Amino acid sequence: MSLVKPFLSFLASLRSRSLSVGIALTMIAALLVSAFVGGFTVTVLKQEQMYKEVRNAVSDKAILLANSLINPVWNYDMVSVVTIVDAAFLDPQLVRVTISTQADQQAHFFNRELPGNRQGKLFTVRQLLVRNGELIGEVELESNSLLKEQEFEEVRWIYTGIFFGQFVFALALVLIAVRIWVLRPLKRLSAFSSRLAAGDLDQPLRWRRTDEIGQLAMQMEEMRKSLNLAFAEQRV
Numbered sequence: 227m228s229l230v231k232p233f234l235s236f237l238a239s240l241r242s243r244s245l246s247v248g249i250a251l252t253m254i255a256a257l258l259v260s261a262f263v264g265g266f267t268v269t270v271l272k273q274e275q276m277y278k279e280v281r282n283a284v285s286d287k288a289i290l291l292a293n294s295l296i297n298p299v300w301n302y303d304m305v306s307v308v309t310i311v312d313a314a315f316l317d318p319q320l321v322r323v324t325i326s327t328q329a330d331q332q333a334h335f336f337n338r339e340l341p342g343n344r345q346g347k348l349f350t351v352r353q354l355l356v357r358n359g360e361l362i363g364e365v366e367l368e369s370n371s372l373l374k375e376q377e378f379e380e381v382r383w384i385y386t387g388i389f390f391g392q393f394v395f396a397l398a399l400v401l402i403a404v405r406i407w408v409l410r411p412l413k414r415l416s417a418f419s420s421r422l423a424a425g426d427l428d429q430p431l432r433w434r435r436t437d438e439i440g441q442l443a444m445q446m447e448e449m450r451k452s453l454n455l456a457f458a459e460q461r462v
Contacts, residue, residue, distance in 0.1 A: 249408075253400045261393045268385055276378050277347065280371040284349045287314070288367040291323070292353040295365055299325060299335065300357050307336055315340065319369045321348060325355075327363035335363065346372035411439045418446060427454040 291314055298306035311323050321343045325336040348370055355363040418431050427450055433443035 249404050250401060253397055257393050257397050261389045265385065265389045269382060272381065273378065276374050277371065280374050281349050284351045284367060284369045287317070287369065288351040288353040288365065291367060292355055292365045295325065296355050296357050296362070299327060299355055299363050311336070311338055318343065319371070319373055320367070321370055322368040324366040325363060328361055343370055346370045346375045408439070411435070415439070415443060415446060422450060422453065427457065
């Protein structure tokens with residue numbers, strides 16, 4: 227908080243010194259806020275989409291694994307169970323596979339876990355083992371989102387670059403437009419006003435614009451004519 231007031235004072239001093247600096251700072255602030263809000267919104271939406279995709283992928287894996295394990299679990303065929311689970315663990319995102327049976331609810335029929343794969347956000351999915359309409363057990367699968375998060379980081383840097391490029395391009399366009407349509411005309415009017423103050427009333431202000439600055443220019447030209455006429459009458 228101690229730095230806020232000095233910073234605001236600094237901005238105020240810059241604005242008081244130069245209209246162009248004030249406009250530039252305002253545009254930069256507005257575009258930065260827009261870019262930040264847009265970037266944050268896109269990041270959140272993309273992240274939620276990523277986690278949804280991971281969750282769906284884990285559910286699909288659990289269904290496939292459960293279908294493969296129904297008969298081996300029913301027959302207590304541990305060799306086949308180990309073979310199937312080993313094949314499942316070829317997926318580097320898989321963290322844990324736990325199999326339970328209806329016959330023994332107190333102890334797991336089978337459990338394998340790779341603690342080193344506990345990275346990123348973890349998703350746990352349970353899938354029932356049903357054989358001929360009879361519930362024989364359950365398989366629980368735990369998987370991480372590390373690979374997707376790494377892909378997301380790469381995409382996020384790309385989006386950051388895009389938003390930064392848009393920010394620079396938009397800022398350049400706005401500043402060019404402000405310079406052409408506001409600052410240059412105001413500088414011209416300021417020079418004309420200085421000539422009037424110095425007593426140069428003979429050079430008319432030729433202005434073709436009909437916007438607000440053009441209306442101001444016409445009023446200044448009318449003032450020049452009135453002053454020139456008044457001084458001419460005094461000389462007579």
